[in-house]
Amino acid sequence: MNELRIGIGVHSPITALLAEEAGADVLWLGSLEMSASRGVPDREVLEVTEVAAIVRSVRAVTSLPIYVDADTGRGSDEVAVLATKLYEEAGATAICVEDNVFPKRNSLDDRFSGRELLGAEAFAERISAMVAARRSIQVIARTEALVAGHGADVAVRRLRRYAAAGADALFAQANRASADQLLPVVERIAPLRPMVLAPTVLPGVDAEAFAAHGPVTVIFANVVIRNLVAQTSRVLRDLMASRRLENVLPDLAGVERLFELAEHGHATDPPPATGVPVPEPRPRVEERATRPSDVETARVRMTEAAFDYCAGGAGDESGMRRNVERLDALTLTPRVLRDVSARSTLTELLGTPLSAPLLVTPMGLQALCHPRAEVATAAAAHSLGLGFTLSMFSSRPVEEVAEAAPDRLWQQVYLLREREVSWSLVGRAEQAGARAVVCTVDVPLVGRRSRDARNGFRRFDTAPPAIVQDPCFVDLLAHRRRRDPSLTPAGLVAELFPDPAVSWADLAELRSRTRLPLVVKGVLHPQDARRAVDAGADAIQVSTHGGRQSDRHVAAADALPAVVAAVGDRVPVLFDSGVRTGAHVATVLALGARAVLVGRPVLWGLAARGQEGVEGVLRSLTEELDHTMALLGAPAVDGLDRELIGVREWA
Numbered sequence: 001m002n003e004l005r006i007g008i009g010v011h012s013p014i015t016a017l018l019a020e021e022a023g024a025d026v027l028w029l030g031s032l033e034m035s036a037s038r039g040v041p042d043r044e045v046l047e048v049t050e051v052a053a054i055v056r057s058v059r060a061v062t063s064l065p066i067y068v069d070a071d072t073g074r075g076s077d078e079v080a081v082l083a084t085k086l087y088e089e090a091g092a093t094a095i096c097v098e099d100n101v102f103p104k105r106n107s108l109d110d111r112f113s114g115r116e117l118l119g120a121e122a123f124a125e126r127i128s129a130m131v132a133a134r135r136s137i138q139v140i141a142r143t144e145a146l147v148a149g150h151g152a153d154v155a156v157r158r159l160r161r162y163a164a165a166g167a168d169a170l171f172a173q174a175n176r177a178s179a180d181q182l183l184p185v186v187e188r189i190a191p192l193r194p195m196v197l198a199p200t201v202l203p204g205v206d207a208e209a210f211a212a213h214g215p216v217t218v219i220f221a222n223v224v225i226r227n228l229v230a231q232t233s234r235v236l237r238d239l240m241a242s243r244r245l246e247n248v249l250p251d252l253a254g255v256e257r258l259f260e261l262a263e264h265g266h267a268t269d270p271p272p273a274t275g276v277p278v279p280e281p282r283p284r285v286e287e288r289a290t291r292p293s294d295v296e297t298a299r300v301r302m303t304e305a306a307f308d309y310c311a312g313g314a315g316d317e318s319g320m321r322r323n324v325e326r327l328d329a330l331t332l333t334p335r336v337l338r339d340v341s342a343r344s345t346l347t348e349l350l351g352t353p354l355s356a357p358l359l360v361t362p363m364g365l366q367a368l369c370h371p372r373a374e375v376a377t378a379a380a381a382h383s384l385g386l387g388f389t390l391s392m393f394s395s396r397p398v399e400e401v402a403e404a405a406p407d408r409l410w411q412q413v414y415l416l417r418e419r420e421v422s423w424s425l426v427g428r429a430e431q432a433g434a435r436a437v438v439c440t441v442d443v444p445l446v447g448r449r450s451r452d453a454r455n456g457f458r459r460f461d462t463a464p465p466a467i468v469q470d471p472c473f474v475d476l477l478a479h480r481r482r483r484d485p486s487l488t489p490a491g492l493v494a495e496l497f498p499d500p501a502v503s504w505a506d507l508a509e510l511r512s513r514t515r516l517p518l519v520v521k522g523v524l525h526p527q528d529a530r531r532a533v534d535a536g537a538d539a540i541q542v543s544t545h546g547g548r549q550s551d552r553h554v555a556a557a558d559a560l561p562a563v564v565a566a567v568g569d570r571v572p573v574l575f576d577s578g579v580r581t582g583a584h585v586a587t588v589l590a591l592g593a594r595a596v597l598v599g600r601p602v603l604w605g606l607a608a609r610g611q612e613g614v615e616g617v618l619r620s621l622t623e624e625l626d627h628t629m630a631l632l633g634a635p636a637v638d639g640l641d642r643e644l645i646g647v648r649e650w651a
C-alpha cells in the first residue's frame, strides 16, 4: 500500500485546530472555503496579501502541513510568483495553481458551461517561474481538463508537462460523481509524482482506491464550511423562532471548549522526519528576547522549521537556557555620587571604532528570516555605528554586504575540509574591506539539534548559502561533479563542513594567510585561550555557540572570568551567548569582556521588521546599557569592572 494522507479544507485558525484534532494529515486552505467564509464569490477576488494573512494566522496555531489554493495565480505569472513568495514566508507548505483562465470558476459550479483552459505551455511557464522563485514551498500543479470536458488523455498529457516544468505534486480535479473519471488519470500519474485529489463529489469513492497507485493526498474540501453553514443556519433559525437559548444549547459547544482550543495551538508536533533518536526539547520554550513582541511576530512570519532552526539548541536545550539564566543570576552593586551626567559608550576594538561595545555575532542563512538577509542586518548595525560579523554561511555574498556596512564589517570563517575555499573567502573579505577575520573553532561536528531533527530541516537545501557562488567553490564543484554528476551545491557544502580534523596547525596557517586582526571564536577554557593568543590570535571570543553545540557546556558567563584572567592583559576578550538585555551587556563588560556580540534577538528583529527591526533591537540594547551605566555610577564603558559584580566583603 502506498502512502495515503488525508487533507481537510479549512479557512481559519479555529477550523484548522478542529481538523488537526480530528486527525487530519494536511490542512487545505481552499479558495471556496476562504472566499465563502468572507462572504465573497469564489472568483479570485481575495487579495494575495489577504490570503497570506490567513496562512499566517493558521500557521500560528498548527504545525501540520498547509496547502494553499492559489487558483490561477490571478491569471498572471508575476502574481503567481508573488503568491509563492508570500505564502512561503507566511508558513505554507505548498501552493496549488490551476490551469483555468482568470478569473477562475469553481469546478463544482454547474451554473456555468463552456470552461476554457489556459494553454498547457503557458501554464507550464507559470509553474517554472514559481519553482524558480521558491525557497522551500512545494508547488502543486492542478489541471481542470476533466472538468472542462476533456478525457483522461488530455489530463495526463497536461500533468506530465507540468511535472517536466518542475511541479512537485500534481492535482487532477473532477466534477462527475463517479470514480471512473479520475481513476484512469491517477493510475498513470501517481507512479510519476505525488498526487493531490479533492473528490468532493464522489461520495462512493474509497480514498484507499486512489492510493493503490502511488502517494496520494485526498482532500475533503469544503466539508467544514458547508457544515458550518448548515448547522449555524439551523441553530439560528431555532433560536430566533423560540427566542430561548436553552432550545439550542444542546447544539452548542461549551465555552470551556473554546478556551481549550485556544490553548491547544502547537500542541501536536509532526512525527520525526529522521530516524535519529534525540531527546525532546521542552515544548514551546519561551524565547527570551530584547523585544519580546519581535519573537511573536517572527514566529508567525517564519516557517516553523526556520524559526526552530534559529531558536533551537543542542540536545535538551538546557545549555542554551543556562546561558541566559546565568546572566540573569549575576547581580550588580552600584556606586553612587559619581556624576554620571555626561556618559559615553564609545569604544574601539581591533582598529574598528564603535559607538558602543556591541556587534552582531555571525549567524548563517539570514534569508530564512527576511529576504534582505544580512544586507538588512549589516545596514542596521552600520547605521548605529555598531559592528557586524558576516557568517561564512551567509545568504548574501560579502561584496554585497560590505556595501551596506563599509566600515565595521568582520568576516567569520570555518576551516572547511577543502581549506582553499576558506582561504578564498578570507581573500574576498579582505578585498571587500573587512576589518577582521573571526575563526570559529567550536564545531568539530554539528550539535544534535532536536528541533531540526524533528522537523527534518536541511538548512543548506532550504536556503543555499552565498558561498556556493565563490569561484573556488564553483571550481571544486565542477571537479567533484566529474566523479558524481548528481552532486548539488548544498550537497558539497554538507561534505565540506564541518571538518573534525581541524587543529592548532590549521589556525597557524590561517594566521599566516591574512594580515587582518584574527579573532578566535568559541573558546571556553583558559588554556585554549592562551594557546590561541600564542598562535597569533588578536582577540578571543568566549562563546558556547548559543548552546547549539552541546547541552552540557558551562554557561558562557561562568567561563568568561577565567579566560579574562588568562589572556585579558594581552588581547581583548569578547563575549556572546545568552545576551538579551542592556543589563546583560553591562554585566558581561563588568566581568572583563571588551565587547559583546548579540545573537538571536537580532534574528527576531530581522524576521519581524527587517532592517528597522534590527535597528530597534540594537538601539534598545545600547540605550539600556547607557541607562545601566548611569545607575551603576560608571560614566564610560571602561568604568564597568569586577568591583560591580555581586556582593562582596568590601574593605
Ligand SMILES: Cc1cc2nc3c(=O)[nH]c(=O)nc-3n(C[C@H](O)[C@H](O)[C@H](O)COP(=O)(O)O)c2cc1C
Pocket (backbone or CB within 6 Å): 309, 310, 311, 323, 361, 362, 363, 364, 391, 392, 393, 412, 440, 521, 543, 544, 545, 546, 547, 548, 576, 577, 578, 579, 598, 599, 600, 601
Ligand atoms: C541561526 C544561527 C546561526 C548561526 N550561525 C553561525 C555561524 O555561521 N557561524 C558562527 O560562528 N556562529 C554561528 N551561530 C552562533 C552565534 O554566532 C552565537 O555564538 C550564538 O548565537 C550566541 O547565542 P545567543 O544567540 O543565544 O545569544 C549561529 C547562531 C544562530 C542562532
